[in-house]
Amino acid sequence: MLRTENCGQLRVTDIGRSVQLAGWINRSRDLGGLIFLNLRDRYGLTQVVVEPETTELHELAATLHMEDVLQLEGEVRARPEGQANPAMATGEIEVRVTALKLLNRAKPLPFLIRDDEEISEEARLKYRYLDLRRPRMLHNMQVRHQLSLISRNYLSEQDFIEVETPVLMKSTPEGARDYLVPSRIHPGCFFALPQSPQTYKQLLMVAGLDRYFQIVKCFRDEDLRSDRQPEFTQIDLEMSFVEEEDVFNIVEGLVKRVYREIRQIEIPTPFPRITWEEALQRFGTDKPDLRFGMEIVELSELFQDCGFTLFEQILATGGVIRGIRVPGAAADFSRKKIDALNDYVKHLGVPGVTVIKLTPEGINSSIAKFTGTETLQQVADLLQGEVGDLLILGAGEPPLTAKVLGHLRVKFATELELIDRSRPAITWVINFPMFDYSEEDKRLVAAHHPFTQPDKNELEQGVPLEQLHSRAYDLVIDGYEVAGGSIRISEREMQEKVFELLQISPQEAEAKFGFLLRAFEYGVPPHGGIAFGFDRLVMLLTGETNIKHVIAFPKTNAAYSLMDDAPTTVSQQQLEELHIRTIEPPESGKKE
RNA sequence: GGUCCGGUAGUUCAAUUUGGUUAGAGCGCCAGCCUGUCACGCUGGAAGUUGCGAGUUCGAGUCUCGUCCGGACCGCCA
Numbered sequence: 001m002l003r004t005e006n007c008g009q010l011r012v013t014d015i016g017r018s019v020q021l022a023g024w025i026n027r028s029r030d031l032g033g034l035i036f037l038n039l040r041d042r043y044g045l046t047q048v049v050v051e052p053e054t055t056e057l058h059e060l061a062a063t064l065h066m067e068d069v070l071q072l073e074g075e076v077r078a079r080p081e082g083q084a085n086p087a088m089a090t091g092e093i094e095v096r097v098t099a100l101k102l103l104n105r106a107k108p109l110p111f112l113i114r115d116d117e118e119i120s121e122e123a124r125l126k127y128r129y130l131d132l133r134r135p136r137m138l139h140n141m142q143v144r145h146q147l148s149l150i151s152r153n154y155l156s157e158q159d160f161i162e163v164e165t166p167v168l169m170k171s172t173p174e175g176a177r178d179y180l181v182p183s184r185i186h187p188g189c190f191f192a193l194p195q196s197p198q199t200y201k202q203l204l205m206v207a208g209l210d211r212y213f214q215i216v217k218c219f220r221d222e223d224l225r226s227d228r229q230p231e232f233t234q235i236d237l238e239m240s241f242v243e244e245e246d247v248f249n250i251v252e253g254l255v256k257r258v259y260r261e262i263r264q265i266e267i268p269t270p271f272p273r274i275t276w277e278e279a280l281q282r283f284g285t286d287k288p289d290l291r292f293g294m295e296i297v298e299l300s301e302l303f304q305d306c307g308f309t310l311f312e313q314i315l316a317t318g319g320v321i322r323g324i325r326v327p328g329a330a331a332d333f334s335r336k337k338i339d340a341l342n343d344y345v346k347h348l349g350v351p352g353v354t355v356i357k358l359t360p361e362g363i364n365s366s367i368a369k370f371t372g373t374e375t376l377q378q379v380a381d382l383l384q385g386e387v388g389d390l391l392i393l394g395a396g397e398p399p400l401t402a403k404v405l406g407h408l409r410v411k412f413a414t415e416l417e418l419i420d421r422s423r424p425a426i427t428w429v430i431n432f433p434m435f436d437y438s439e440e441d442k443r444l445v446a447a448h449h450p451f452t453q454p455d456k457n458e459l460e461q462g463v464p465l466e467q468l469h470s471r472a473y474d475l476v477i478d479g480y481e482v483a484g485g486s487i488r489i490s491e492r493e494m495q496e497k498v499f500e501l502l503q504i505s506p507q508e509a510e511a512k513f514g515f516l517l518r519a520f521e522y523g524v525p526p527h528g529g530i531a532f533g534f535d536r537l538v539m540l541l542t543g544e545t546n547i548k549h550v551i552a553f554p555k556t557n558a559a560y561s562l563m564d565d566a567p568t569t570v571s572q573q574q575l576e577e578l579h580i581r582t583i584e585p586p587e588s589g590k591k592e
Numbered sequence: 593g594g595u596c597c598g599g600u601a602g603u604u605c606a607a608u609u610u611g612g613u614u615a616g617a618g619c620g621c622c623a624g625c626c627u628g629u630c631a632c633g634c635u636g637g638a639a640g641u642u643g644c645g646a647g648u649u650c651g652a653g654u655c656u657c658g659u660c661c662g663g664a665c666c667g668c669c670a
Contacts, residue, residue, distance in 0.1 A: 033627030052627070066620085083628060091630090108621055111603055114631090117619080118604070122662050175670035195670080222669040223593095347595050347666060407665095436670095449670040502670095546663095557663065 002071045002103075008044020012092050014076045021046060021095060022071040022103070024133070025064055026113065035061045039070065040113075042138060045088055048074060048095040057100045067106035067113065067133075073099040121548070125562040128553055140542045140550045146262050147538055148215055151235050154254050160211040160237060165200035167193060167217070172512050173504065174450055176220035179230070187579040193219035196531055198449060199516050201238040202488055205527040206519045213237040215534065224557050226546045227480060227536055231555075235483075235537075238529030244473060244487060247528055248428065251475060251483065255426065262541050265423050271475075275431040280399070284406020286432075289479030290425035292413045296322050296405045299393065302378050308370035314395045321395045324405050325383040326412045329390035330357040330364075341392075344411070348404050356380070356391040410479060424540065426477050434470040435501070443503045448472035450498055451516075452486040453528075465501060471528070482537050485530025492520040 003022040010019065026040035035050040035058065050061040064070070074095040085091035110127050111119045115136045124131040131137055152162065171178045171192035178192035194200075196218050204212045214236045221230060239246060252269045259265045272290075279288050282295045299321045303311045311321055333355070342352040356365040356376055363376045385391055392408055394401040413419050434454045435444040446452065448470055455469045475483035489495045495517060499509040509517065538550040548554040555561055575582065 027630075029629045029632050031627055031629060031632070032625065034629070035627095036629050036632085038630070047630070049628085080628065083630090085630060088630080108602065112620070116631090120599090120603090120662075122599090123603075125662090173670090176668085198670090220669060223667085225669085226664070228669070343596085344665095349666075446670050452670090556661085558661085560661095562662090 006043035007039050007041040007046045008089055010046055010076055010090050010093050010095070012078065015078050015093060017076045018073065018098075019076055019095060020071065020073050021048070023069070024106075024113075025066055025068045025070065027066060028061075028064055030062060037061070037064065037070075039072075044090060046090045046093075046095060047079075047085070047088070048072060048097050050097045050100070054097065057097055060100055060102065061097070064102070065106060065108070067109060068102060069104040069106070071101045071103050072097050121556075122562065125548075125554070125556060128563045132552065137549070140538065140544065141552065143262060143542050144534075144538050144550060147258060147534065147541065150258055150261055151213075151215065151254060154257055155211075155213045155237065155250075158211065158250060158253070160213040161209060162214055163204055163209065163212050165194070165197040165204075165214065165216070169194050169200075170512075172199075173508070174446060174502070176222050179219045179221050182578040182580055184578055195220050196234060197236055198451065199513070201236060201529060202451060202516065202527065203519055205238055205240045206522065206524050208240075208525075210240045210525075211237075212239075212529075224555065224559060226548075227539065229535065229547055229551060229554055230559050232547070232551075233534035235532040235534050236529070237531070238527060240525035240527045242487075242526070242528050244430075244471065244528070247485060247487075247530055248473075251530060255475070258537070258541070259424065267424070267426060271426050271428055273428040273430050276429055276433065277431065279429050280402050284402040284404070284409065285479075286429055287474065287476045287479055287481045288406075288427070288429075289410055289413075289419070290427055290476075291420050291478055292418045294324050294326065294409045294413055294418070296324055296402065296409065297383050299323050299379055299382060302375055302382065303371070306371045306375050308367050311367075311371075311395055318398075319396050320398045320401055321393060322401055322405055323379060323383055323391055323393040324409050324412075325385050326390040326392060326416070327386075327418070328388050329412065329416060330359055330388050333357060333390055341408075345394075345404050345408070348407055349400060350394065350396055350404050353404065353408070354393040354395070356385075356393065358385050358387050358389045358391065360387055421543070424477050426475070429474040429476055431469050432472040432474075433466075434468040435465055437466065444501060446498075446502060448484070448486050450502055450504070451488045451495070453489045453494070454498065473530070475530070475532075477537075477540055480536050480540060481533065482540065483530050483532040485528065487526070487528035490520070490524040490526050492517055495520060 002020065004020045007021060007023045021039055023039040023041040026038040026045055028038070029036040033052045037048045037050070038045050039048055050058050052058050072095070074097040076093050076095055079085075079092060079094050109130060111117070111123055111130065113130065113133045115134055119131070132141065156162075168181060168191040171180065171190060176195050178195065180190040180192055183189045183191060194216075197214060197216055201212055201214075216234055216236050217231055218234050219231050222228070224230065237250070239250070248270065252271055256267045256269055259267050274288070276286055279286050281298075282288070284296050300315055303315060303321045306312065315321065338355050341355070345353050354365065354367055356363060356379065358380055363373045363380065365376060368376055379393070380391060383391055392405070394405045433447050434452070436447050437443075438445045444465060453471045455471065458468050470486060472484070472486035474481050489498060496506070496509065499506075499513070504512075535547050535550055539545070539547055542550060544550055553561065553563065560566070
């Protein structure tokens with residue numbers, strides 16, 4: 001070892017000891033005579049002093065720069081009276097340098113290694129290895145590690161075993177776009193990278209493993225968002241002989257332990273549950289942020305014959321009028337802000353929203369001249385509006401109106417800082433629909449995935465397919481979908497029936513999922529499971545709002561790696577070996 | 593596929609509103625001074641294809657169009 005201690009551990013009890021340290025220069029202060037260096041490693045900072053009497057050392061020390069890498073020997077001593085630094089864990093001591101070796105020089109940096117400066121995402125990603133030196137990023141990596149360790153220990157204690165499933169697998173229809181990997185040995189054939197190990201974990205249940213988990217990379221070739229990366233990590237688990245309650249118990253135990261050990265926050269269990277329909281009705285989304293109120297209120301009845309033609313027409317054609325109350329926002333809500341608000345909602349797909357201000361002088365709204373103030377007063381009463389509040393009404397078809405108001409609810413709560421960030425708001429969302437209708441494909445598609453068990457009672461009672469519910473569930477924390485799963489189909493007949501409803505032909509079902517259907521003929525335990533978005537959970541635990549900040553080497557919005565310039569074109573020879581011809585001739589590498 | 597925001601020194605920003613002299617500042621960098629600093633201090637200095645390309649204009653960092661890059665979002669994400 002090039003050191004006897006790390007940079008975070010020396011204390012007054014070490015005074016008098018001779019030690020070796022190694023690390024980066026976090027900062028240097030050359031006073032002309034004395035030179036102070038803050039030596040940094042993963043564990044902390046230690047101040048070392050080079051005295052002018054040590055002539056050769058002093059000359060070397062005077063040439064050092066930030067982020068140079070040093071190894072040194074010295075003596076631990078107390079700092080002089082009044083010179084301790086209470087902000088440093090090692091602030092009561094310093095190391096007087098007796099030998100100094102420059103292990104590596106650093107060029108001037110593209111940015112400083114400190115938390116208090118905002119650096120462009122572009123620079124951070126290009127020099128990710130420097131960004132990761134910053135305490136904030138180091139902390140995020142440590143939380144990642146903790147989460148993975150806690151999960152493994154907890155699940156192992158609960159009799160789960162970790163099994164690795166293939167990364168090269170079969171491309172299947174439904175779901176996200178696959179990342180494909182060409183096969184050299186099978187010309188024209190491709191593997192897919194897993195969107196999730198879904199079918200494998202079900203087969204592990206058929207195999208009798210009973211309780212499986214895996215911390216596993218998944219890949220989806222879809223567009224990115226601040227909470228979505230093309231490759232991401234799941235805590236994937238599956239259990240045999242279980243129903244919803246059993247999965248919930250395991251998950252609640254894990255989440256409880258995670259928040260206790262990482263955040264020192266006690267989470268009461270069981271977690272609350274809300275149905276999918278109620279979530280949409282009250283919060284305008286299937287992943288409601290319950291850290292604040294501002295719920296969406298149904299107002300349609302009030303506007304039945306309100307005198308405002310637009311609203312009456314919308315109601316007559318099956319639309320709804322709903323509203324939210326934004327506390328205290330009326331005062332400075334100018335014409336300009338109303339315009340900005342309407343611009344904002346336009347990109348969500350609606351022409352605009354209606355704004356009502358509850359001012360000390362009375363109710364103020366552009367629609368008052370049609371409806372009169374009496375109707376608006378009833379609106380205010382229903383929304384429990386007080387003087388000074390802003391009321392926002394959305395009108396249109398129910399799902400879109402819900403979505404718009406749901407977005408506005410979060411937007412205003414964030415801007416007005418109405419969100420309690422001291423503790424997480426956790427809820428189960430249950431009773432998902434089994435199917436969605438796809439306008440694009442003109443058919444039903446699985447709302448969760450095609451292995452999810454439908455509500456058997458509803459099915460037997462002949463409930464229309466569009467209204468059929470499934471045994472799927474999501475875990476939602478602070479408005480993020482953190483985990484999702486379901487009780488699975490475990491009978492071949494039911495699985496075939498669902499494929500049929502999804503208009504997957506028997507031939508296609510056999511070709512794509514034949515292995516699963518075959519497995520279902522050999523004794524399948526009832527089973528179910530769930531998968532956590534590992535990165536999203538780390539994001540919540542660290543208070544980050546961008547998933548990139550909890551991933552060591554992430555991709556940009558354009559799914560590109562700025563640090564190593566991936567992806568790239570490959571040589572003609574590589575393509576030929578893989579039996580691949582590209583449609584466009586390869587550009588000269590990267591676009592500039 | 594679409595909408596919006598941004599791109600000026602190594603870096604974070606200003607100058608863009610209303611086109612007009614030599615594009616400024618903090619940090620960093622370089623040189624000098626400094627023996628108790630810890631965001632050390634003081635003095636001086638270097639540092640720019642204003643992302644790129646066209647256009648308008650007597651004149652463009654500033655206006656227009658295209659394009660590239662980054663970000664947020666819609667679509668997409670079983």
